[in-house]
Amino acid sequence: MTTFVDRVELHVAAGNGGHGCASVHREKFKPLGGPDGGNGGRGGDVILIVDQSVTTLLDYHHSPHRKATNGKPGEGGNRSGKDGTDLILPVPDGTVVQDGAGNVLADLVGHGTSYVAAQGGRGGLGNAALSSARRKAPGFALLGVPGDLQDIVLELKTVADVALVGYPSAGKSSLISVLSAAKPKIADYPFTTLVPNLGVVTAGETVYTIADVPGLIPGASQGKGLGLEFLRHVERCSVLVHILDTATLESERDPISDLDMIEEELKQYGGLDRRPRMVVLNKIDVPDGKDLAEMVRPDLEARGYRVFEVSAVAHTGLRELSFAIAEFVAASRAAKPKEEATRIVIRPKAVDDSGFTVVQEEDGLFRVRGEKPERWVRQTDFSNDEAVGYLADRLNRLGVEAELMKSGARSGDGVAIGPEDNAVVFDWEPTVMAGAEMLGRRGEDHRLDEPRPATQRRRDKQAERDEATQEFEEFKPF
Known part of the structure; x- marks a missing residue:
């Protein structure tokens, strides 16, 4: 049964926004109490957050479809709908989020x-x-906006300071078990390690993490063996430690050729061949292993490697190795730039950025693309004439009609707002006046024009301020 997963495809869906409510206040002796429909609630977000207690993506391997809750619709009596609950997805430290294209x-x-x-x-x-001094009794409300749908790939890259790399059965698991408190599976056959193992090592004042990566074989960077699946776990490590078997039973292998093969695989994978590295000659407790280590050590040192002779079984040379790795780790940490305090980056909209584009396609259709026009279309109830008029008013204020005329659109031309697979298409009829002016006094009630008490005047002024705030939110540069 699978217990460790380091790469999954996840299908996430945020919650939809709740619809606004179109309602009129009704009270005894006050038949025209004015609009009191509340706003719809916001849909819940899907949020990935690093949790140190999570070490695998196994949960998402079994349940790859995740969805946040929707916002509740508004109600009469100025009652806003409840916001949807955010869906928090814990992920391991070192998780990389990618889109479908990588x-x-x-x-x-x-x-x-x-x-x-x-x-x-x-x-x-x-x-x-939506009510204002011009639109005192709107008979419509805006629809909630659908939440985002995303297909993402989660890929775990182990966060460790040191990575032990080498052939299968070179003694990596044995070494990490004696250097730290980790208890990996150890056996006398290849590919005993099927998942990366992490251990914490203390050497003097330096504390570092060490990872035991499954054994590499020729062609690992192209997918042979387990290499391609787990070489990604080496990417974040500051130091690579080559574990070379000096007591191998295979006659065609020796420490020098093993090292050359691993180096070639690291180079082919990309970027790993430039990491600081050292060489550990393991299994010197075996007589032949000790002799072979003494033979190859001068050649390895001539290549510029720091070489250590150890025995994980006999606990020989481990202290010297542990403190040498700590020196490498300390030097690597010191070389990294210090993290700066979080800064807020403001990216104002360009002066000439209208927020939308109008493009005439080969079939003569004019397509309008932009975040605001597309969102406004999704918020519109096209079965309600007042809502359609309000949409026309917003598009005109944004400059869509003027841009259509500038692009050569004529009366009766087809206009689409949105992407090809989800667009609203209509025959365009240019207007001299648009919006509330074009609609006359639609959305108002003359019976509300009678002298208003001070309380109603204050409510109307507050409604005008709310509309001005809404317009600012829609057209602010960021």
């Missing part, structure tokens, strides 16, 4: 680091929020 979206390192994998949809505004 582009890195986030690299999650450090406890508590988070990434919003899918954004929840906005809740629709109720008719109380």
Whole structure:
């Protein structure tokens, strides 16, 4: 049964925003109490967060489909809908988030680091929020925006300071078991280690983590053996330690050729051949192993390697090795740039950025693309004439109609708003006036024009301020 998974494809869906409510306040002796429809709630986000207690992606291997809850619709009496609950997905430290094309979206390192994998949809505004001095009694509300749907790939790259690499049965698991408190599986046959093992080593004042990576064989970088599956766990390590078997039973192998093969695989994988490394000649407790170690040590030192002769079984040379690795780790940490304090980066919109584009396609259709127009279309109830008029008003204020005329659109031309697979298509009719002016006094009730008490005047002024705030939120540069 699978107990360790370091790569999964995850299908995440954020919650949809709740619909706004179109309601009129009704009270005895006050038949025209005004709009009181509440706003819909926000859909829940899907958030990945690093949790030190999680070491594998196994849960997502068995359940790859995850969805946050939807926002609740608004209700009458100015009652807003409840926001959807965010879905928190704990992942191991060192998880890389990629899209389907292999582009890195986030690299999650450090406890508590988070990434919003899918954004929840906005809740629709109720008719109380849409009312203004010009539109006193709107008979419509905005629909909630659907949440994001994302297909992402989670890939775990072990966060360790040191990686032990070498042939199967070279003694990597035995070495990590005596250097640290880790208890990996140890046996006298190849590929005993099927998953990376982590151990914590203390050498003087330096504490570092060490990883035992499954054995490599020729062709590992191309997928042979277990190499391709676990070479990614070496990528974050600061120091590579070659474990060479000096007592191998295979006559065609020797420490020098083993080292050359592993170095070639690291080079083929990409980037790993430039890491600091040292060489450990293991199994010197065997008489032939000791003799072979003494023979090859001068050649290895001539190549510039620091060489250590050890025996994991007899615990020989381990202290010297442990402190030497600590020196490498300390030097690597000192060479890394210090992390700067978190800065807020503001990216204002360019002066000439209208927020949308209009492109005429080969079949003569004019397609409008942009975050705001597409979102506004999704929020519109096209079965309600007032809602359609409100959409026309918003698009006109944004400059869509002027841009269509500039692009050569004529009366009756087809216009699509949105992507090809999910667009709203209509025959365009240019207008001299748009929005509330074009619609006359639609959405108002003349019976509400009678002298208003001070309380109602204050409510109308507050509604005007709310509308101004809403317009600012829609058109602010960031």
